[in-house]
Amino acid sequence: MLASGKHVVDLNPDLIDPSPVRDRLDDPDSQDMDSLRESILRDGQRVPVLVRPKSGDPDRYVTVYGHRRIGIAKAAMIAVRAVVADMSEEDALVAQGQENNERKNTSFVERCLYARRLNERGMAIIRIAAALAAPVSTVSESVKVAERIPEDLIVAIGPAPGVGRRRWLALIPHVPRDRTVWDKLIVKPDFQALSSDERFEAVLAALASPAAGEPDVSRAASLSDAAGVYMTIKKTAKAATLTISRDAAPRSDGVSFADWIEGRLASLREDYLQGR
Template structure:
């Protein structure tokens, strides 16, 4: 009991005096947990609630040790940003990238204050950029007397055709009835061109 009271008093004193960062408190919580202290004791020592303690432990249990060691105290980096890093490194390939990156030149040449940001930005850069929707190719065709006009739109994945004007309905019906023949002719032309 005396040991526990001593740990609680020492933890509270260190937390108050040293103005520990989020990650320093989290590592201390992990150390106490690994030494067999109960969550109640750890919460009292760090003066945190159960939710915050769970988050602290989740960060230090999931961010690889080489990354934690390399980043250091990370002054000014709070819980939310550490949780963002934790979510990224939960993906095994990202964890491997993080470990490799912290032993590289770019990371080593960054200042201790910037190391966390440099790492986080590097991991975020690895996200696949959103593919921009390719602009649909549009074409128009019409007879000189405007009895029918056709507009087409080709997105690469879909091709749409719109018929307008006086004969649009009857011409559209005719075209749709000819689709099987047109498709066979198209395939034959393709085969003739490729030699298949």
């Protein structure tokens, strides 16, 4: 932009709206953000942001890229150095993705979310590929990753900068349809205190465990007669467990209730299958 003769101007950050499509996930523990803030407050903003005039409102602008720098300037109540360029929304979204890709500081899952969001806005896959500087096949996979893993879960984990493609793909088969399984995890204070990478590992470990995806065991149902409880039944989403108590009143021939049931399981199964 500078090479093409665009001028850098000082703008009030309160007049700049964010891009309609987010490309980053919030990460309060990001050292990059802390370093950028310290640099701007100490030395000033060296790299200008790129904005475009807002359609229908000549007094406002829309961010193309530079959201973090604009946020820092707004919090510090200082002007933001910007290049203003006329461009369509689609061109702006492509430029936004390209800038982040060139800086190489967006994570795998952030790129997946951005690809999915652009796809949902109807952008052609070839244009999304240009935005991510990636092959079309990679873009298609990225969209599917962000579709298969609920956005709420991704946001709760955060950008996870140290977690790459292989690990996110490994998580997909373990994500249950019932969100209550991971909802209980992400609200815990000790989970939220973890770094983003650690939150990913905690989610994967929890969801990949054998019990993940099952609701809590229901209260055991008990069957009893005059001799007392002779059976309890516990049910989960995947199985039912029948426990036959030691019989307090066995038959005179010594055959226990457990033995009697065991000998009739095959016929009981057949009656069930025949609808009897």
